[in-house]
Each structure stands twice: as structure tokens, then as C-alpha cells.
Amino acid sequence: MENKTLYDVIIIGSGPSGLTAGIYASRGNRKTLILAGRKWGGQLMLTTEVENFPGFPEPIMGPELMKRMRDQAVRYGAEILDVNFTGANYTSKPFEVSTDDDKKYYSKSIIVSTGADTKWLQIPGEQEKIGRGVSSCAPCDAAFYRNKRVVVIGGGDSAMEEALVLTKFAQEVYVIHRREEFKASDVMQKKVFENEKIKVIWNTEPLEVLGEMKVEALRLKSKIKDQNAKIKVKVQNDEKDLSVEELGGSIVSNENNEIVWEFPADGIFVAIGHIPNSQIFEGIEKDEKGFIKQYPGSKTNIEGVFVSGDVHDSTYMQGVTAAGYGCQAAIDAEKYLEMGE
Numbered sequence: 001m002e003n004k005t006l007y008d009v010i011i012i013g014s015g016p017s018g019l020t021a022g023i024y025a026s027r028g029n030r031k032t033l034i035l036a037g038r039k040w041g042g043q044l045m046l047t048t049e050v051e052n053f054p055g056f057p058e059p060i061m062g063p064e065l066m067k068r069m070r071d072q073a074v075r076y077g078a079e080i081l082d083v084n085f086t087g088a089n090y091t092s093k094p095f096e097v098s099t100d101d102d103k104k105y106y107s108k109s110i111i112v113s114t115g116a117d118t119k120w121l122q123i124p125g126e127q128e129k130i131g132r133g134v135s136s137c138a139p140c141d142a143a144f145y146r147n148k149r150v151v152v153i154g155g156g157d158s159a160m161e162e163a164l165v166l167t168k169f170a171q172e173v174y175v176i177h178r179r180e181e182f183k184a185s186d187v188m189q190k191k192v193f194e195n196e197k198i199k200v201i202w203n204t205e206p207l208e209v210l211g212e213m214k215v216e217a218l219r220l221k222s223k224i225k226d227q228n229a230k231i232k233v234k235v236q237n238d239e240k241d242l243s244v245e246e247l248g249g250s251i252v253s254n255e256n257n258e259i260v261w262e263f264p265a266d267g268i269f270v271a272i273g274h275i276p277n278s279q280i281f282e283g284i285e286k287d288e289k290g291f292i293k294q295y296p297g298s299k300t301n302i303e304g305v306f307v308s309g310d311v312h313d314s315t316y317m318q319g320v321t322a323a324g325y326g327c328q329a330a331i332d333a334e335k336y337l338e339m340g341e
């Protein structure tokens with residue numbers, strides 16, 4: 001089925017970036033359609049309190065913040081459809097855009113704001129236990145782990161944030177990182193190191209998620225300095241060398257300064273970064289990690305197609321930066337539309 005309406009801008013995605021682009025485009029009196037996706041709102045829908053979005057001196061819940069952005073876009077006239085984008089023909093103008101309810105829409109310009117999704121470890125046992133002990137969202141799932149032992153994998157700000165959220169429920173939280181220092185910001189590291197419920201296990205990589213129907217343990221590989229099989233651990237700012245037994249695990253093998261061991265755990269939170277949602281945009285140039293390439297401003301390699309937010313930004317990935325990029329893309333689209341008039 002075709003909707004013959006000609007839009008000035010179709011925005012694909014409804015995180016802070018897409019909705020901000022929608023607010024700017026519709027407030028600029030441009031006929032605007034936002035294809036929000038069947039799970040609208042993006043990563044902030046998976047968070048609890050947002051403390052660093054300007055304008056909210058008291059924390060605001062992520063889903064509430066997104067609802068306000070959506071309401072603001074609608075208030076200025078943006079149409080929003082909770083359907084998934086399935087493809088577009090970029091070779092002729094207006095662009096023809098398809099959705100997963102077999103409809104087609106037409107637009108003079110497109111803004112791609114599809115964000116990024118969780119990067120998984122891709123180890124045996126992981127994918128089939130998502131929702132059965134494996135998670136990527138502590139704010140969503142932490143309450144299931146009251147008084148339990150949980151593991152967070154990663155060394156960036158996401159891993160720190162996940163670990164801190166988990167301490168509100170779990171009894172023991174272990175952050176397992178493949179190196180001996182975190183990549184996370186100092187302020188987040190400090191909070192983690194000071195928390196009495198968190199132990200950091202360094203130089204350790206997960207090999208397999210173990211368990212019958214749900215997560216029961218994790219098979220790990222740790223680099224050790226000598227044959228005494230001690231693993232470097234940080235507990236409340238104190239660096240220690242602990243044996244596998246002291247950590248509550250059991251050794252599987254000990255060879256070439258590497259121990260393979262099993263560590264009982266009830267939950268595993270994977271926080272090792274994100275993958276941009278760019279696969280569906282055939283013909284739009286991306287870098288080697290899949291982030292959409294930006295040309296001056298928010299232009300892509302296709303004239304009339306703009307990009308904003310985490311789908312192009314591998315560095316900042318904040319709600320407020322995504323919103324800023326959405327504003328930039330809407331202004332760039334506006335200039336492009338003016339040129340055609």
C-alpha cells in the first residue's frame with residue numbers, strides 16, 4: 001500500500017537523535033514523518049535514572065525523558081509510526097521508503113538515526129541464555145538478582161554503570177575485564193572501586209556460559225604471572241592476588257601462564273560496547289566498524305540523506321550528544337530542502 005503524501009523529511013529512528021531531529025524539522029514547518037521502529041525510544045528506554053541530561057536537576061527516568069521528547073515532536077506536527085524501516089530506493093527523488101507493514105512513503109530527504117545495539121561476546125552458551133541469566137541491561141533485569149552473585153563483563157563506562165546498578169540488588173558483583181586497567185572514565189571507576197559489593201577480576205576473558213536451562217557458571221581464562229595460579233583482583237581500592245578457590249571457583253587447567261577456570265554465577269551482564277544499526281542501509285557508506293560515515297556536517301555520501309546519533313558516533317554516545325546531532329541533521333536537511341525550492 002502506498003501513502004502518496006510527499007514528506008519533506010522522513011526520520012528513521014526514535015531515540016534522542018531521531019526525536020530531536022523531528023522536533024526541529026516539524027517546528028520548522030516541514031512535513032515530517034518519524035519511523036520510530038516497533039521498539040521505539042532507543043537505549044534510554046532501557047535505563048532508569050538519567051542524571052546528566054541538561055534541564056533536569058533532579059534525575060529523570062529514561063523512558064519518561066523519551067516520552068517527553070516524543071510528545072514534543074508530535075506537538076509541532078511530526079507524524080510518528082511505530083513500524084520498522086525495511087529499505088529505501090536512494091537512486092531517484094523523491095526517495096521511496098519501505099516499512100515492515102508493506103507500506104511505502106515518499107520524501108525529499110531522509111535522516112538516519114537508528115542508533116546502536118548491544119555487542120555480544122559471541123561465546124558458546126551466551127545467545128541461548130539471553131533472558132535466562134544473560135542480559136545487557138542491568139536497569140531492566142537487576143531486580144531478578146536480589147541477594148545473588150552476578151558478573152559484569154567489560155571495562156568501559158557501560159560496565160561500570162551496570163555494576164553500580166546491580167549493587168542495589170545483588171549480594172556480590174564481579175566485574176571481569178580482559179586487561180589490567182579500565183577504559184572507563186575516572187569518576188565511574190572511582191565509584192566502582194569504592195563500592196563494597198564489587199570485586200574486579202583483571203586479565204580475564206569469558207570462554208563459555210555454562211548451565212542447563214539457565215546461567216549457572218562462566219568458564220573463564222585468566223592470565224597469571226607464574227605457576228602459583230593467583231589472579232589479580234581489586235577489592236575496594238585494594239589490589240590483591242587471589243587463588244581461584246579464594247574466588248569461589250574451580251580450576252579446569254593451568255598451562256603457559258593461563259588458567260582456565262569455572263566461576264559459579266547467577267547472572268552475566270555483557271557490557272562490551274555497541275554495534276551501529278546500519279546494516280539495513282545499503283549504498284550508504286560506513287567505516288570498518290559499521291558506523292555511517294559523515295561528510296561535512298551530517299551529510300552522508302548520498303545527497304539528501306543525513307545521519308545523526310549513535311549510528312555514526314562511536315565516541316560520545318550520550319543522550320545529549322545524540323540529541324545535538326539530531327538538531328544538526330534537521331538543520332542540514334532544512335538547508336538542503338531550501339536549495340531545492
Ligand code: NDP
Pocket residue numbers: 121153154155156157158159161178179182183184205271272273274314315316317318
Ligand atoms: P566502550 O567501547 O567504551 O568499552 C567497551 C569495553 O568492553 C572495553 O573495556 C573493552 O575492553 C571491552 N571489550 C570489548 N570487546 C570485548 C570482548 N570481546 N571481550 C571482552 N571485553 C571486551 O563501550 P561502552 O559501551 O562502555 O561505552 C561506549 C561509550 O558510551 C563511551 O564513550 C562511554 O564513555 C559512553 N558511556 C557513558 C556513560 C556515562 O557517562 N554515564 C555510560 C555508558 C556509556 P578494552 O578496554 O580492553 O578495549
